[in-house]
Amino acid sequence: MTILRFLLNEKGRLSPDSINYMRFAHVFPVIDNTTTPAGYPLSIKLFTFFGFDEFWSSKFVGILALLFILFFTWKKNFYFKESVLVCSVFSFLSIFSFTMSEALILPFVIIFIYISNLTIEGKLTKWKAVFYISLLLIILYNIRYSALFIIGTTGLFGLIYWRKKYGSTFIISGAIGLAFVVLFKLFYIDYFNENYIKDSLIIGIHPTSKLLKELYLGLCVSFNPFIHMPDPNGGKINYAIYGIGFLNIILMIYLFLKQKLTEAEIFFIMLGICGIICSFTVQYFYPVNAIDYRLIAPFTIATWLIYFNKLFKIFNLKTYILGILSLCSGMLFTWLSKGNYLENRKIAKEYLKKEKLDKVPLKFFVIEEKNLDKIQIAELLSTVNADLELTSTPSDTLQRTTLTEHKVLQKIKIDKNKYQ
Numbered sequence: 001m002t003i004l005r006f007l008l009n010e011k012g013r014l015s016p017d018s019i020n021y022m023r024f025a026h027v028f029p030v031i032d033n034t035t036t037p038a039g040y041p042l043s044i045k046l047f048t049f050f051g052f053d054e055f056w057s058s059k060f061v062g063i064l065a066l067l068f069i070l071f072f073t074w075k076k077n078f079y080f081k082e083s084v085l086v087c088s089v090f091s092f093l094s095i096f097s098f099t100m101s102e103a104l105i106l107p108f109v110i111i112f113i114y115i116s117n118l119t120i121e122g123k124l125t126k127w128k129a130v131f132y133i134s135l136l137l138i139i140l141y142n143i144r145y146s147a148l149f150i151i152g153t154t155g156l157f158g159l160i161y162w163r164k165k166y167g168s169t170f171i172i173s174g175a176i177g178l179a180f181v182v183l184f185k186l187f188y189i190d191y192f193n194e195n196y197i198k199d200s201l202i203i204g205i206h207p208t209s210k211l212l213k214e215l216y217l218g219l220c221v222s223f224n225p226f227i228h229m230p231d232p233n234g235g236k237i238n239y240a241i242y243g244i245g246f247l248n249i250i251l252m253i254y255l256f257l258k259q260k261l262t263e264a265e266i267f268f269i270m271l272g273i274c275g276i277i278c279s280f281t282v283q284y285f286y287p288v289n290a291i292d293y294r295l296i297a298p299f300t301i302a303t304w305l306i307y308f309n310k311l312f313k314i315f316n317l318k319t320y321i322l323g324i325l326s327l328c329s330g331m332l333f334t335w336l337s338k339g340n341y342l343e344n345r346k347i348a349k350e351y352l353k354k355e356k357l358d359k360v361p362l363k364f365f366v367i368e369e370k371n372l373d374k375i376q377i378a379e380l381l382s383t384v385n386a387d388l389e390l391t392s393t394p395s396d397t398l399q400r401t402t403l404t405e406h407k408v409l410q411k412i413k414i415d416k417n418k419y420q
Contacts, residue, residue, distance in 0.1 A: 001327055001334075002063055005097035010339025010416050012055060014379040016369045018099035022054035022386035034193045039143035040101035054386035055099070062096040062103040069107050078114050081319075082308040086301060088323030090330035091221075091228035091293040098294070105143040105298050112136040112150070113268055113302045119166050120264045129169045130176070137177035141184070144298065149278040150271060151177035157267050164263075201285050215280050218291035220245030222300065223252070225322055226329040228293040252303070255310040268302035275299025340415045341383075349384045351412045362388040363402040374405045380414065 006013035017036075024032040024041035025048065031038070040061075047057035066087055073083040086092055095102045115136060119129040137154065140147035155174025161167045189196050221228045224245035230238045256269065276296055282288060289295060311319045352358040362385055364378035369390070381403065382388045396402045 001093055001330060002066060002097045003059075004331075005094060005334055006059060007341050008334050008338040009341050010344055010414065011376050011380040012059075012341040012345070012383050013094075013098045014055075014383065015098070015100065016375055016379070016390065018058070019379060019382045019388060019390065021099060021101065022058065022382055023389060025054050025057070026386040031192050034189045034196050036101065037142045037145060039139070040104050043104050053384075055383040058099040058103075059097070062098065065103050065107045066093075066096040069110050072107070072110060072114075076114060078117070079305045079309065081312060082305045083110070085308045085319065085323045086304050088326050089225050089304070090326045090333070091224075092297065092301070092304075093327075093330060094228065095294055095297055100294065101144050102294055102297050105140060105147070106301055108136060108139055108143065109150075109298050109301055112140065113271075113305075116154075116170075116267060117264045119169055120262075120267065122165065126165075126169050129166070130172050133169065133173035134176040137173060138180050140298075141177065141181060146275075146279065146295070146298065148181055149275045149299065151181065152278070153271050153274040156274065157270055161263065200287070202287060205285070205287060206283060211280065211283055214290040215276075217242060218293075218296075219249065219276070222291075222293040222296055223248045225326050227333060229333075252307050255307065259310055259313070261306075265306050268306055272296075272300045272303035344380055344414050345383055347412050347414065348380050351408070352381065352384055355411075357401060357403075358385050360385075360387070360401055363391045363396050363399070364388060365391055365394070365397045365402055365404045367392055376416070377405055377408050377414065378403075381408070 020033065020036065021041050022044065024036070024038070025044035028038075028041060028045050032041075043061050044054055044057045047060050048054060052060065069083055069087060070080075072078075073080040087096075092106075095106070112133070115124070115129070115132045118124045119133065124132070133154065137147065137151050140150055151174055154170050154177065158167050158170025158172075158174060162171065185197070217230070220242040221230060222245070224241060225248060226244065227241055230241050261269070276291070276299060279288075279291055279296055279299070283291075308319060308322075311322075349358070362381070364374075364381065366374045366378065369375055375390075378388065378390060391402065397404055
């Protein structure tokens with residue numbers, strides 16, 4: 001299903017951010033930008049040494065991330081059945097098929113909660129635990145900046161349970177993680193782009209009324225185990241999509257309140273709650289996408305594990321029906337909205353080669369990234385030539401190496417799905 005998810009897509013499950021990740025990997029060791037940490041692009045770069053291009057390398061990262069989660073949880077006997085279910089939920093399956101950094105961060109989140117669980121249970125000595133937790137926090141931050149919320153939650157959990165033996169471990173680890181963030185800003189971000197923070201912070205981007213509505217709808221689709229993408233044109237189908245997600249959230253809360261939670265489970269749920277709150281709050285002064293399944297997945301994956309664990313205690317193996325239904329609804333959605341990536345890639349490759357643009361730095365002119373038709377073309381071309389960047393400067397279009405929608409569609413026809 002993960003493989004079909006990007007093969008039965010007209011541009012291989014990419015976004016504008018995917019273009020940046022693949023270009024970063026392509027031009028490394030040149031630091032292309034500081035908008036994203038280097039962790040995910042470097043993982044893509046690693047696979048290019050085995051002869052794959054950046055696109056296929058990103059897909060290997062996603063598939064291996066999924067397989068690692070299953071292997072690790074089976075080997076450690078740590079929420080294995082629950083992990084099988086999580087990896088069957090269509091939203092998480094979509095993440096692993098996407099060329100985005102969430103695919104890489106999820107296995108490290110699993111390792112992080114495993115080490116945290118050992119620490120809370122007293123199976124790891126204090127300084128050994130501090131070392132492992134701090135190291136994992138640093139790794140997480142080097143994959144996604146939003147891991148700062150996990151660092152903060154780690155320290156907060158330690159402060160709440162400071163009387164416990166493990167309390168100081170989480171406080172120290174959180175402090176080390178925060179110190180790394182400060183040093184990272186001073187010696188990495190400021191070195192390559194000293195104006196990054198100043199240029200990125202914009203106070204009052206969106207009104208609270210808009211953000212609260214997006215939060216509610218985002219949570220409903222994020223916690224819908226069957227479908228995570230509403231119809232952008234509206235319609236009655238969205239009532240069902242949002243409704244299932246809302247009812248699932250209510251059931252989660254009920255089970256967490258009814259069945260006693262261990263201290264480790266409380267920490268896992270705290271990661272989800274604090275991550276969601278921080279993701280919501282940061283929208284007031286930092287330009288990010290509206291909250292959706294992908295953005296909060298690193299925070300909620302542990303909550304899903306606990307939730308499925310509670311369901312297994314009630315329904316036993318029948319709980320797997322959720323995973324089967326999710327795969328079936330995912331297959332139906334994928335088939336109805338299918339494109340043909342391999343055919344489109346072949347056409348794009350022939351076009352770039354004929355125009356002698358397959359091995360040179362490219363630009364693609366687009367006024368606004370929300371224009372899906374234009375961005376789709378850029379995303380597809382970047383899977384063939386990763387050294388491509390978006391530009392909104394009209395004068396750039398005078399250059400031969402700057403492509404536009406009009407220039408490309410004059411020469412080729414792309415197979416698009418009809419459910420945009």
